[in-house]
Amino acid sequence: MSKTIRIGTRDSELALWQAHTVQKKLNDLGYTTEIVAVKSQGDIILDKPLYELGITGIFTKTLDIAMINGQVDIAVHSMKDVPTALPQGIVQAAVLERANTLDILVHKGNLDFLTTTGTIATGSLRRQAQWWHKYPSHQVVDLRGNVNTRMQKLAESDWNGAVFAAAGLERINLKPENYINLDWMIPAPAQGAMLVVAMANDEFTKDAVSQLNDIETEICTYIERQFLKTLEGGCTAPIGALAQYDEEKDTIEFKGVLFSVDGKQKIEIEKSVDISEWKKLGFYSAQEILNNGGAELMTKIKATLKK
Template structure:
């Protein structure tokens, strides 16, 4: 590979996405691989007025990078893994994941809402999952949509679009933002939240082998379970589905999964600890349990409502 051209790293053009691309570049450069970062404006970044769930498609942040991969304009695409659909276009595959850092959701308030109770806050979020899980805890909350990168949403918050908004802690930490935030245990994170994923073209085997060499194996196991859970529930990125898997000190998997109705009133969830077996599709098995326990009917209601 050293005698070949640089690996072209495709990424969205947001500050957070560029940070992620640079992390991948550093890991490749540590293996004496040359890299070039190629920013691409995604459809999700072009339309900041409609909430994502109203656009009616999955992969809105990834499809432009998929096209660039298939057109050989880039060699790899770096994503926030939670944005990557569980079904990818023919020829494109998820190759590698970096170690997960922060999977949590956190609450950030505007300066005039510091002393309000959680139940009294007006919340700005365009995530169906965050909306649904919040309403489960605080029914009747006033909600409003908000789009844009971290900096844009912070500006809108101070313009008093709402009392508070919800962020992935990973984004705040990666941008090194000095913010006051609150952990909210009831907001189970999105599948693969806090993970940088790298997609590639299935035919570029030499590059893909290099990408596998920078993968974090424990994160790969956990995100595979989470994504299989999501895929089996057929949630894409539009249904209120949360999932988080971690490997404990006894080398067991603890898995938390949840699906809720859009109003948060009906929720089905699981919390299980089990031994990992690479030959079993643990995420699929866990999702099937939820589907048999009322999840199938709940998913049908959600799909009809969107």
């Protein structure tokens, strides 16, 4: 059996770049493909912070529906936007090799504000909490929209800077000269990774897409997303996680962190385990956080976000 694999994607420049990347890889393997662009609610509603919209997976839900309705065969996502529990009937088909995991600060050329007061923009609770933890005197304002829109809003504002995922800007050649790596900021679980999902009953498509899977990225993102899921964070709580494979030692190095929304409270964990122990690493790390005050903090976070 042979068929054209219809690739569902959001219609932003970055989302289309991701879809075209998957399309090229599948075409190189001899498959026929077409791209179907769909607008998500997360792209349409730009005047509210993400957590206020109250929808887990706001950037993925529209594509999930298109897949279930048979309009597309696969969807390509930034993995950090994808809820830890996929909809019934949809499965993870491949995780592509990971790009840069860092957050970066894009600034206006003058960094004096880092030692005084300043205004930083981000639509992410995780970035906001970590920024306030390090710079409690700063103001953090909400910034929404696709990467291009956010860069434009920064340019037109009087803000000192805005926080972006390095991978997104690098993929579409938007990373400016005036940036600094925020290597102290723990990234979102699965940041820098691209996920392809397919219908569970579509063996042809699953077999095709599985050839794009990168096993090291799959393992590391699994650990990070298991950590997130165990903390019951969804996509919006101030949770960071990063798992990295150390080839020399044959170990997984893991860092996980949970912050209060205002950045004042921080509960973190660092672990190094043999590669053979990866399957439960995210779960056990999250359990330690929960037992170390994290359960109470998660209750507070949920109450704060409901207000």
